[in-house]
Amino acid sequence: MDMLLNPLDRRHRLRCDIPVVPGAFPLVGHLPAIVCDLPRLLQRAERTLGSHFWLDFGPAGHLMTCVDPDAFALLRHKDVSSTLIEEIAPELLGGTLVAQDGGAHRQARDAIKAAFLPKGLTQAGIGDLFAPVIRARVQAWRDRGHVTILRETGDLMLKLIFSLMGIPAQDLPGWHRKYRQLLQLIVAPPVDLPGLPLRRGRAARDWIDAQLRQFVRDARAHAARTGFINDMVSAFDRSDDALSDDVLVANIRLLLLAGHDTTASTMAWMVIELARQPVLWDALVEEAQRVGAVPTRHADLAQCPVAEALFRETLRVHPATTLLPRRALQELQLGQRRIPAGTHLCIPLLHFSTSALLHEAPDQFRLARWLQRTEPIRPVDMLQFGTGPHVCIGYHLVWLELVQFCIALALTMHKAGVRPRLLSGVEEGRRYYPTAHPSMTIRIGFS
Numbered sequence: 436m437d438m439l440l441n442p443l444d445r446r447h448r449l450r451c452d453i454p455v456v457p458g459a460f461p462l463v464g465h466l467p468a469i470v471c472d473l474p475r476l477l478q479r480a481e482r483t484l485g486s487h488f489w490l491d492f493g494p495a496g497h498l499m500t501c502v503d504p505d506a507f508a509l510l511r512h513k514d515v516s517s518t519l520i521e522e523i524a525p526e527l528l529g530g531t532l533v534a535q536d537g538g539a540h541r542q543a544r545d546a547i548k549a550a551f552l553p554k555g556l557t558q559a560g561i562g563d564l565f566a567p568v569i570r571a572r573v574q575a576w577r578d579r580g581h582v583t584i585l586r587e588t589g590d591l592m593l594k595l596i597f598s599l600m601g602i603p604a605q606d607l608p609g610w611h612r613k614y615r616q617l618l619q620l621i622v623a624p625p626v627d628l629p630g631l632p633l634r635r636g637r638a639a640r641d642w643i644d645a646q647l648r649q650f651v652r653d654a655r656a657h658a659a660r661t662g663f664i665n666d667m668v669s670a671f672d673r674s675d676d677a678l679s680d681d682v683l684v685a686n687i688r689l690l691l692l693a694g695h696d697t698t699a700s701t702m703a704w705m706v707i708e709l710a711r712q713p714v715l716w717d718a719l720v721e722e723a724q725r726v727g728a729v730p731t732r733h734a735d736l737a738q739c740p741v742a743e744a745l746f747r748e749t750l751r752v753h754p755a756t757t758l759l760p761r762r763a764l765q766e767l768q769l770g771q772r773r774i775p776a777g778t779h780l781c782i783p784l785l786h787f788s789t790s791a792l793l794h795e796a797p798d799q800f801r802l803a804r805w806l807q808r809t810e811p812i813r814p815v816d817m818l819q820f821g822t823g824p825h826v827c828i829g830y831h832l833v834w835l836e837l838v839q840f841c842i843a844l845a846l847t848m849h850k851a852g853v854r855p856r857l858l859s860g861v862e863e864g865r866r867y868y869p870t871a872h873p874s875m876t877i878r879i880g881f882s
């Protein structure tokens with residue numbers, strides 16, 4: 436199938452001396468191809484236009500995309516800003532730390548990050564909280580015999596994130612509904628009328644924010660209690676210039692969002708890879724039997740190198756965050772080009788994650804590249820989580836929950852004498868933007 440590009444747009448155009456990829460549609464630009472076929476779009480643009488080119492993100496405008504690995508270093512550059520993220524997704528990410536620079540960003544991040552480091556996760560008992568929830572879910576899969584995998588991992592992740600936030604189990608259905616409506620803000624057309632996604636999404640956001648505000652008040656009223664929200668509230672209240680509750684609430688909402696789709700997608704890809712490569716499954720089962728139980732502390736993860744390699748290689752081959760937007764604050768040198776101040780930039784993590792310049796045999800799914808390495812993990816080895824001041828806060832949490840998930844899956848299915856099997860094709864229906872995920876319809880059997 437050819438790419439979803441406009442056959443009528445064949446002009447060779449330049450902006451600031453850099454070529455614009457042909458094939459943009461009116462209003463939506465290259466978005467159809469970015470969403471459905473990003474790897475081929477980037478490869479074709481590189482082959483025909485070189486390492487620097489403009490992609491048209493429709494309502495978000497043109498972003499200068501650079502596939503030269505030097506572009507990864509822009510994420511650490513002092514003259515590169517994240518505020519463009521707020522302009523692209525004001526309804527969802529406005530006022531959150533992912534869209535801020537400098538002091539404001541540091542202050543909010545410092546108040547949150549300790550809870551997500553291995554020590555904070557262990558102190559809060561997150562591994563013990565997650566293990567039974569994960570075990571119960573994979574046992575239900577075993578009993579059912581087959582699942583639509585992305586829907587299941589999406590549900591499981593929501594349950595884990597809500598339990599992290601201390602949302603009582605009986606309130607989950609209501610939260611679930613509001614959360615789904617909130618997600619509509621990602622794709623909502625800018626028309627604010629009753630019944631349309633923008634109106635519903637905003638109402639859901641206001642509902643969620645009101646609940647979070649109540650959690651914050653409760654946390655202050657019971658300061659001695661432990662738990663994620665309590666830790667964050669006391670860290671925020673301790674920070675030098677007290678941060679407003681609006682900032683706190685927006686950032687708790689960011690945590691709900693940031694950890695959901697990305698982890699659900701990675702978890703679904705893990706199961707798909709285990710189903711289509713029996714040797715991976717056998718290696719994982721052997722490891723799970725050796726460790727005998729789902730690990731609960733970060734320190735235990737060293738005993739699960741196969742599960743860890745599976746987590747890293749799945750993310751390398753199927754990175755959940757594919758593109759990061761930035762703005763150049765000053766003129767920059769990028770590879771062979773000067774980039775004017777004010778340029779909107781796109782850093783294609785997906786391209787680097789599967790680049791032959793950074794990985795041997797990049798298209799092959801190889802656990803050995805992680806199992807046989809002797810050097811420590813470098814920033815480029817975990818580039819799927821970004822790098823620099825905005826590197827993902829959830830990295831250690833994801834590592835823990837995905838290893839827990841792999842071990843629980845292997846123990847449960849092996850005990851029942853079954854293994855995962857693919858019941859449908861994998862290539863159709865993949866998506867790459869705003870986050871990447873496998874097709875919603877892929878089914879996995881356990882037999």
Ligand code: HEM
Nearest residue numbers: 532533693694697698701755756819820821825827828829
């Ligand atoms: C496989 C799962 C995940 C992937 C691939 C991922 C990826 C990323 C990436 C690429 C960034 C950098 C954004 C940028 O530089 O603009 C980021 C930032 C962030 N992530 Fe994750 N993430 C994942 C899971 C999580 C989880 C579970 C949480 C928390 C519950 C989380 C919380 C955050 C936050 C708060 C930021 C913003 C950090 C900042 O701006 O300083 N992420 N993530």
